[in-house]
Amino acid sequence: MKFAFPILTAKGEEFKDVKALTELINGEQSGHYLLGNHNKWHGGIHISDKSAPWCKDKYPVRAIADGKVVAFRMMKDYLTSEYQGESLRYSNCFCLVQHEYCEINAETKAKNEFTFYSLYMHLLPWDKYQSAEKLVLKKGWNARNSVPHANPDAEQQRVDAALPRFTLPKDTELEMDSSAPSQKGNVGGKEYDFIKVIIKSKLSNAQIKEAEKAGVLVSERSSVWIANSPDAVEVIKPNVPTWLFDQIEAELSKNMAGRADPVSNDKSGRLMAGSGSVSLPAGTKLQYDAHQLEFHWIGDKARKMARCKYVMPSGDGVQGSCGIAWVCVEDEFIKAKTLPPSHLGELYVLPSPVAIAAGETIGYLGLVETPGSLIGGKKSKHQVHLEVFTQDPRLDDVLANKAGTKGGATYAKVPVGLVLHEKKKQDGKDLWVATADKSLEALVESPGLEKDATKQEWVCVSSGKYVKKEQVELLSQHDWLKIGFKTVDGTGSDGYLDPDAPPAFFTDLVKSFDSDGNGELSSEEIQAALQNSSNADQLHKLIVKHPSEWYEKSSASSYLWLNKLMAKLGLPDFDLLVDHEKQRIDKLEWMQSATKLTLEKDSWHFSPVGIMALAIKAQNGHPRTYIGDTLNEIEFLSFYNGEVVEESDYVNAASELGCEVNAIKAIALTETGSTGSYYKFSDQDDAVLSILFERHKFSNMTDGKYDKSHPEISNPVGGGYGKYKVQYKKLMLAYSLDKNAALKAASWGKFQILGSNHLSAGYKDVNEFVSSLSGSEKNHLKAFVNFIKADNRLLKAIRAKDWLAFALVYNGPRQKGYDKRMKDNYNAL
Template sequence: MALVITGTGGIHIGTSSSPASVLNQDTPEKSVPLQFMMDGEVVAWRVNRDYAAIECYQERPLRQSGTFVLVKSVYKPDEQDESSWLTLYQLYMHIAPLSEFPKRPLYRVTQKGHGVRMRKHSRHDDSREIVPDVLANKHGHARMLMQGETLTVLQQKSFLLELRPEPFALVQRLQDGKPAGDLFWVSMRPEYLEPDGECYVCLPEWMHHALNHGVFDDVVVPSAPLKVTVKAGDPVGFLGAQDLADEDNYPQIITTDYKAHIELLSLDEHVPDVVANVKGIKTGKQFIKLKLKRPLYLRNGEDEESTFKQMSAITRADAGKIIPRDATYPFTDKNGVTYFQIRPHTWMHQDDVEQLSQHDLAELNFHCIEAEHTTDFTRTLDERWVIDALKSISSHFDSEKGPASAQAKMFYDSLIHNAENRRPPDPYPDKSLDELLFGALHTNQMNIPEYARRLIVKHDSDWHSTREDTRWSSVFTVRDESPVVKMANGGFLDVTRWMDKVPPFASQRSVWHFHPLEFPEILRSAEFPKTPVNGELTPIEFIHFYNGDKIDDTDYEEAAKELGCEVAAIKAVAKTENGPYGSYFKFEDNDDYVPAILFERHHFHKYTNGKYDQFEDISNPVAGGYGATSIQYAKLIKAYALDKKAALKSASWGKFQILASNYATSGYASPEDFVFALSKSEKNQLKAFVSFIKADRVLLRSIRTKDWLSFAQRYNGPRQKGYDLKMERNYNASL
């Protein structure tokens, strides 16, 4: 028996697509949380201590999670014009309750524990017998515990130390009441560590605020002083369990699924105006849309001497196709006419395409539908908005586009005709048309998934509902449902209801529903620098466009004055670090300048505790395997998809090849800020270098005295290979 209650406009995330998002009780740190899609402010939540237990005459109660978080985000297409802004709400429902999060013991470092050495953690520790190596700081000295600091013990294990078994613990430091930072091993001797309570692990930041707030199993609307903000990519939580009973079997079988439900909502009345771009905003990402029955062109020649010859072929099946403008390699000929490459060796004239911005949502196939109020939540396929949705999809097909498009047009027109002439609903409707309607909205053919994802529908939400709601009477009153079905569905409504307790939703049951992945993706306003990655020009979202500012003699002189060293010494370091490539990479005519980097896999291994060592090219306890300059961004992006902050910290950046892990001593608040600034300007790279050198007495003394060996051992590591000699040569050459 599956619950009949299904919200429209949302998506389910389950174990088939995100198996690692189920919280592992034994090794929770290996689980992967769901992530917020957009920046925003948490405006409501409900954190359940445990799953709700829905009694419905089964061998045991059915579990259901009503834990949710609601995040308010404001999309600002024009920062200066508030009337253009759109308020959106991200809903994450059915996420794991507090009971799913394991607790781990806390220990405080004693006086005798002060100075105990910290040891490396890796994914191979389960099979390890000998104690792991000691962790070293950037100066090569052992990292040690401090008296009074609190550690979270995640795992206990015995290792051989000097041939004798010794108890060790895998720990994380406690910061602001929660485990944070690197994992490492320490001796578990009782004279070093004393018990100090327990704490939850893997709890998302917003849930820590909820925990401190102290209200559970009820909807919370935090007051203004308790402002909880989130960033896109921050953890939401983990998949919650849902028990389902198969009523058709005896004895009845209860199965458990893990899932979360995500919706993107808005109450703004001007959603249709935003979609129609009545403000005429043309900034942001640009696209072209191919017109029907327009000629195609062949390009002859290269560079500014290129000419374009019209071919006999015209657009048919391609008509309506939308392509990012940058992907078409726009070329303007000597007559000022721009052509766009829609596929290899095939171009189109500027008059034969629509040129659109990301704000031209209607032309990008987003379509608004306002539904009438629902009378029966179990029969939403009978509602008029479904016909409007089918008509919207049908409008993309035309016999002029070819046989396949003509057949699709006939199919949808026939389906629309049948839906419009459908008999009034009865308690036991024929489900065959339902199946056709559902299939027509969910088929994966002919770009229909995108058309369906770009429907924006305003309709009643069932998050207001109770079992007394007349819109559920077909389940609880009229229809001859079994007691099991009634109790299961009634329990579901009781557990998940929230809207009537959250202003401004409490007064408005009809809500705009957007596809929660499609719509945010089109709204991402920034255009990012592009560089070749695995043969394709790829936008790099975490860097800024290079503004062209270069370091001049005055900059070098001021930096040398601040450091108390020679200009030639700074230039020697720069030339040694960036070699022939300079401060920025540029590989092709069509790519952008991106900061010169070197990705260092052993750092990524360190910052992720070996979690991704199966990808040996980007995570490895052994340094090396750097590869060519041309593959550095491919490595970085691969790592960035796994752990954003760790990836950025694992690359050295710019003219002076400073690791982003040194962001603080380089003068920045975060690795992201460091990377953003160094990508923007060569001058910023020099400023970061000066700050970094000033923060280290050995480096400062070495560059002043031109002690290149000491400098290289500190700057490049104790195992530096000839960097000191290169610096000395480059210094002498610049005199």
């Protein structure tokens, strides 16, 4: 499963890391995890136009992980409520996405898995989505009443220079005026396409008067001409959530494969994409039901697929071929025709959930207007409420890492009082010398591991300070509870932090991460602890069971605290405010009404920031292996997901190649039968892709420039391979000299395919090839099939079991008995 940040930066880019996103969200004045406004429980976080104004209409909120849209409510317009004579608008639009978390122990194949949901509440209603492209000025840019000449003579230049113009300010919003086509014009000796646009932004009175003085009308909805330069004009296309639509008409924007029905992988549970059954050229017309999308795995990627009716382009008056096939319908491959969405204005549970990818559009921030005070007025902001929750009983096993899954981010749990050591040099050797300092209790992320001459392993726990490995507990990101995640059960809580009598639930929340306090906690102390940014790390690791705020209507017992508060205060205006809020509570409820989802009242809530911090850190991380005596992260590898090539995979591959299953198995046994597809040297390192570094290939690819300085890894003569334990040491030295050549000079995986053959193996570059094979053993077989199909000599030889002919091409003219070993392995099978 892939994860993504829920929003982009103001520049439309990915956030550098979770910390950068957290700093932005911390600027929100309300809607924090665990405790929201008015001393009330809050199960999610708010992202608003106060911190991310670009999410109002420019860059939408996105799905945080691969999953399926299972329910939504999309209204045509905002709902309104009345308070003290003021009409207040708000959005009850939402999208609910279901996700399947699954991590596999690469050795035992045991799984940690559970189902969770992400909720996106207060989305922009349908009628507020832009229907056409919007233009936004990146900088101050001139507006004109007319277009200057395209090829002006001297006199025309003087006339053009005198034409009225006014500089529109940066961030002015415009839309195309379809009443006039674009025209060529010359400014300062440079030719531009001039376009007629309508001003959408409201400029200040001073700006309007200044423009009038210059002879240009720039009031709202006025039309002007501007030079259409990408340096000054940003085009923002309508970004409508595709999960709203069912029947879609589209056109392929590039050549694609139409595929047969998917094949289920029994062990992983994945749907593997069917084989290519038809080649569909760009321009092919597609029709499909977007509420019947599925994720099918192609290589190491889950692709969004639809079962499409297709009609190929016609040629020479002949009707194009038509049929039905599975096609990848992601945005980069198709141009979809926008059709009116169905099921507007209702709570809709999809009969067949719609696949959605991490980072795919959910929607824009919706407007929420609230009473300004007891006597009236209003406060306005655009926001989305993002919530992550589960009701899956398997959560306990996942948090305890019952499957013993490893990989991803690593940690060292250091107890207090250990003797700290420093690394010194003596006679050219590294020695670890005890100091007078003692360790503090700590959880060290990505600890460095090294071995001394006696093979004693040392863990770096702070800058230049080490302890013996056996003195600490080494953990992975899958050890949720051991790395600081905690659960708090608030079942039965009404979620109100009573100032006079703080309930035990909120006291338990604070004491779960702050054990220094003695005795009872006041409401003020609880509020301060839960809203203190210095406690953010601990708060984001709390997983809390609590009744959902979206489950019940205002008449339920969980809202009795409001009635008690009304009786206590005895203020008529407050009574009116409570009545107003109860009306909204009833309109916002969805969970109990969506009966087909069979969701219950109580859910375990996660901090969205906390779960993203864990997942994205792993997603962006890389496996570690020993280079000499030091454990190093290998930046070009992906974590191995534990998948293996199964008998059904061999059968499918043999069918595609037209050869025997045992012929493929014999080649695999010959190449890596003694070492396996992955290397793992200790309990601390990760499984990494098996390799053989070939020095003569590296020498050839780098024109021998390193032959003299590094003969052990660059030599025109082959050989000198050494044991498999030194292969990554050689590779990383070569990688430090020439990254691309190093990866191409190694043979990779179960079938030892040379990196330089990545194109024949079905990959656009060697980095994609290496990353894919390191992630799943199944991709080794797919790469092998592609490689064999790309060379007719190999295809012919494997079908005939002509081992000599096969080895002379596959292993090279100096194949040194590979043919005999293949034959022997085949006969043994």
